[in-house]
Amino acid sequence: MNKFSFTIDKSLGNPTFARTGIIHTPHGDIKTPAFIVVGTKATVKALTPEQVKDTGAQAILANAYHLYLQPGHKIVEKAGGLSEFANWDGPTFTDSGGFQVLSLGSGYKKVISMDSDLSTNAPKSSRHAFVDDDGVNFKSVIDGSMHRFTPELSMEIQHSIGADICFAFDELTSLAETYEYQVEALNRTHRWAERSLNHFRKLNKESGRPYQALFGVLQGANHEDLRRQTAKFLGAMSFDGYGIGGAIEKSKLGEIVGWVTEELPVDKPRHLLGISEPDDMFNAVAKGIDTFDCVSPTRVARNGAVYTLDGRINLRKACYKEDFSQLDPDCDCYTCQNYSRAYLHHLLKAGERLAATLLSIHNEAFIIRLVDSMRTSIEDGSFEDYRQKWLSRYYH
Amino acid sequence: MNKFSFTIDKSLGNPTFARTGIIHTPHGDIKTPAFIVVGTKATVKALTPEQVKDTGAQAILANAYHLYLQPGHKIVEKAGGLSEFANWDGPTFTDSGGFQVLSLGSGYKKVISMDSDLSTNAPKSSRHAFVDDDGVNFKSVIDGSMHRFTPELSMEIQHSIGADICFAFDELTSLAETYEYQVEALNRTHRWAERSLNHFRKLNKESGRPYQALFGVLQGANHEDLRRQTAKFLGAMSFDGYGIGGAIEKSKLGEIVGWVTEELPVDKPRHLLGISEPDDMFNAVAKGIDTFDCVSPTRVARNGAVYTLDGRINLRKACYKEDFSQLDPDCDCYTCQNYSRAYLHHLLKAGERLAATLLSIHNEAFIIRLVDSMRTSIEDGSFEDYRQKWLSRYYH
Numbered sequence: 001m002n003k004f005s006f007t008i009d010k011s012l013g014n015p016t017f018a019r020t021g022i023i024h025t026p027h028g029d030i031k032t033p034a035f036i037v038v039g040t041k042a043t044v045k046a047l048t049p050e051q052v053k054d055t056g057a058q059a060i061l062a063n064a065y066h067l068y069l070q071p072g073h074k075i076v077e078k079a080g081g082l083s084e085f086a087n088w089d090g091p092t093f094t095d096s097g098g099f100q101v102l103s104l105g106s107g108y109k110k111v112i113s114m115d116s117d118l119s120t121n122a123p124k125s126s127r128h129a130f131v132d133d134d135g136v137n138f139k140s141v142i143d144g145s146m147h148r149f150t151p152e153l154s155m156e157i158q159h160s161i162g163a164d165i166c167f168a169f170d171e172l173t174s175l176a177e178t179y180e181y182q183v184e185a186l187n188r189t190h191r192w193a194e195r196s197l198n199h200f201r202k203l204n205k206e207s208g209r210p211y212q213a214l215f216g217v218l219q220g221a222n223h224e225d226l227r228r229q230t231a232k233f234l235g236a237m238s239f240d241g242y243g244i245g246g247a248i249e250k251s252k253l254g255e256i257v258g259w260v261t262e263e264l265p266v267d268k269p270r271h272l273l274g275i276s277e278p279d280d281m282f283n284a285v286a287k288g289i290d291t292f293d294c295v296s297p298t299r300v301a302r303n304g305a306v307y308t309l310d311g312r313i314n315l316r317k318a319c320y321k322e323d324f325s326q327l328d329p330d331c332d333c334y335t336c337q338n339y340s341r342a343y344l345h346h347l348l349k350a351g352e353r354l355a356a357t358l359l360s361i362h363n364e365a366f367i368i369r370l371v372d373s374m375r376t377s378i379e380d381g382s383f384e385d386y387r388q389k390w391l392s393r394y395y396h
Numbered sequence: 397m398n399k400f401s402f403t404i405d406k407s408l409g410n411p412t413f414a415r416t417g418i419i420h421t422p423h424g425d426i427k428t429p430a431f432i433v434v435g436t437k438a439t440v441k442a443l444t445p446e447q448v449k450d451t452g453a454q455a456i457l458a459n460a461y462h463l464y465l466q467p468g469h470k471i472v473e474k475a476g477g478l479s480e481f482a483n484w485d486g487p488t489f490t491d492s493g494g495f496q497v498l499s500l501g502s503g504y505k506k507v508i509s510m511d512s513d514l515s516t517n518a519p520k521s522s523r524h525a526f527v528d529d530d531g532v533n534f535k536s537v538i539d540g541s542m543h544r545f546t547p548e549l550s551m552e553i554q555h556s557i558g559a560d561i562c563f564a565f566d567e568l569t570s571l572a573e574t575y576e577y578q579v580e581a582l583n584r585t586h587r588w589a590e591r592s593l594n595h596f597r598k599l600n601k602e603s604g605r606p607y608q609a610l611f612g613v614l615q616g617a618n619h620e621d622l623r624r625q626t627a628k629f630l631g632a633m634s635f636d637g638y639g640i641g642g643a644i645e646k647s648k649l650g651e652i653v654g655w656v657t658e659e660l661p662v663d664k665p666r667h668l669l670g671i672s673e674p675d676d677m678f679n680a681v682a683k684g685i686d687t688f689d690c691v692s693p694t695r696v697a698r699n700g701a702v703y704t705l706d707g708r709i710n711l712r713k714a715c716y717k718e719d720f721s722q723l724d725p726d727c728d729c730y731t732c733q734n735y736s737r738a739y740l741h742h743l744l745k746a747g748e749r750l751a752a753t754l755l756s757i758h759n760e761a762f763i764i765r766l767v768d769s770m771r772t773s774i775e776d777g778s779f780e781d782y783r784q785k786w787l788s789r790y791y792h
Contacts, residue, residue, distance in 0.1 A: 041742070041743075041746045041748060042739075042742070043743060043746075043748050043750045045748065045749055045750075046749040046750065046753075047750070048730075048750065048753065048754075066746075070742065070745060070746050071717065071738070071741070071742040071745070071746075075717065075718060075738060075742070078718065078720065078738075079720055079736060079738060079739065085736075085738075085739055086739065087734045087735060087739075321467065321471065322471060322474065324474065324475055334444075338483045339483060340475060340481075342467070342471060342474075342475060342481075343438075343475065343481055343482065343483075345467070346437070346438070346466065346467040346471070347437075347439060349466060349467070350437045350439075350462075350466050350467075352437060352439050352441065353441055353442040353749060353752060353753075354439045354441075354442065354443070354444065356749060357442075357444065357749075357753070358444075
């Protein structure tokens with residue numbers, strides 16, 4: 001299978017509701033709903049590709065911004081692309097760098113508070129990212145050097161990296177921006193979407209390489225009119241799928257996703273960017289989301305936090321020092337099958353690197369299995385039952 | 397095979413010369429000469445046990461001092477012993493903690509300069525370890541708390557940890573000590589050896605657990621008379637094997653090992669503690685050493701250094717940024733078969749944890765294969781030829 005395509009297997013009731021499908025890519029298929037594992041710098045932190053595969057991961061997502069800065073996208077291209085470079089033979093995604101340019105560029109890490117430097121209240125000198133109609137100037141997170149991203153450069157970077165699924169370059173806004181600024185930014189994102197699509201198709205065609213899919217990115221913060229407007233506008237373009245990004249209040253997540261999926265073409269895949277909290281994923285799948293990605297499973301693992309069906313626990317706590325039971329009795333991952341909580345607690349307290357590896361394996365396997373089981377429950381018609389039961393146990 | 401034993405397969409010329417054999421332990425056999433991989437805190441740094449096995453490792457060596465401090469040897473015992481705790485099903489060693497009590501206790505990390513705090517020149521207040529005839533008081537490397545090791549406690553710790561091969565508690569000295577002090581320390585080590593052996597046999601017998609072997613430890617610094625004397629003294633005792641420890645000038649290593657192996661009983665295995673430099677290992681095997689251990693392969697890996705047949709290189713250097721060749725063209729380890737130098741360079745520069753894992757896999761595989769190939773060359777009678785060729789290429 002050499003061309004990108006998406007087939008829907010089962011859809012519950014209305015087309016915008018929960019559905020199962022398959023994304024076909026030149027590097028293999030992704031059964032949806034699916035959780036895509038993040039490998040920001042062409043490596044899933046602390047895991048070999050074989051360990052990533054063993055968690056059940058179908059695809060990985062790397063980051064255009066980080067790989068542009070280090071080692072440079074041309075290095076990845078010379079290596080034969082992301083798959084070859086990182087020894088990952090499955091499907092790959094890259095995000096556009098739009099998020100990182102503005103979030104890291106501004107020195108913020110949380111979407112919800114990403115705006116203050118960008119709003120007119122912040123003095124110009126304290127900003128690390130500057131948006132104009134043509135692109136964004138930003139400071140490197142590595143050495144503070146100045147760089148500029150345009151839609152065309154983001155496409156060139158992503159084309160060089162060679163992932164199966166790429167994202168258009170967009171402007172990230174936050175909940176603190178004025179409505180007027182949200183409108184201005186959204187219109188700019190629309191123009192950048194057109195530039196991204198034209199340039200990316202041209203690059204892919206000229207290179208003669210396997211087809212790379214491009215997803216449009218939907219912004220619009222918490223505003224229903226803007227979210228619907230951008231879904232209609234970008235939905236009418238020939239993107240291969242859509243990413244939903246930007247600042248979203250947790251309590252409104254299902255609602256916002258619903259506005260967007262009601263307007264988007266039914267037959268294209270929808271990716272919710274940067275989300276892995278179980279209740280959020282259930283809400284999003286219920287509204288027709290097909291794929292997710294998030295750094296959280298490995299990030300929290302490095303701090304000792306692990307998911308269990310009875311909620312999140314932190315293995316650094318003293319109560320696990322002599323707990324020789326299996327990490328998660330319901331889990332068949334490598335870590336749960338071979339190590340006790342006491343051993344994992346010891347590795348964490350001793351600062352041993354194996355802790356990050358073993359806990360990341362479990363957390364990725366847990367989140368992947370959760371989304372996989374949503375697919376199963378959609379197939380057999382038990383999704384709503386499953387959701388209620390699963391969430392009431394996890395958030396007891 | 398439930399009891400410890402050692403069989404010699406082939407010996408070159410004189411009994412003290414290079415030889416091949418098999419150490420039989422309750423957890424499996426070790427074909428010698430062999431390199432034993434170090435897993436200080438019940439984990440080989442950055443590697444899963446399966447990755448360790450894949451490097452060709454036959455056994456791992458953990459540390460009584462570190463496991464006593466963290467998580468506590470009683471925790472390891474409750475887990476079912478080191479093998480069960482760390483998910484390693486092969487043979488295991490623990491060293492006695494004598495080295496760490498004095499080296500870490502004194503704040504030094506290098507054998508050769510280990511003495512100054514212990515000599516009479518250092519003010520008492522700056523010392524972190526104090527030897528008396530009954531044992532050693534020392535400060536914990538973790539929190540500075542005071543602890544005391546005696547031969548009996550070291551044996552209790554090692555018995556709890558449950559390794560197949562343990563070491564008697566000894567006093568480490570350095571090259572800077574006076575001859576008089578070396579004599580005094582060696583006599584103390586002899587008394588501690590008797591106490592270690594008696595207490596360990598009693599513990600092992602009373603517990604009814606699988607037989608744990610105990611190796612005597614030979615000190616004596618660079619003094620031929622002391623090295624021969626201790627080899628004779630401890631060699632006459634019922635130890636299951638012998639460890640050669642202490643400060644050894646590199647240029648004298650083969651000579652010192654030769655003094656000792658000439659005096660030791662032929663039919664017991666000999667372990668050279670803390671050595672993995674290729675020329676040192678060739679020199680030691682030539683004089684009848686059967687096993688080695690050392691932290692270097694993983695320690696230097698974490699800094700970017702890797703062994704190749706043409707010498708050691710550091711992958712952090714800029715010249716590897718676009719080097720898409722195999723790390724070591726002569727190596728069939730997982731890392732060399734799947735990753736380019738450019739990718740490994742990228743992981744190092746990006747501070748990614750996978751770098752330590754991949755480089756540690758290669759370095760362990762390299763050193764293990766080197767010692768394994770010494771065994772093959774002894775078997776087919778080509779040891780001296782092989783030694784000359786190998787060393788002239790590596791140290792070109």
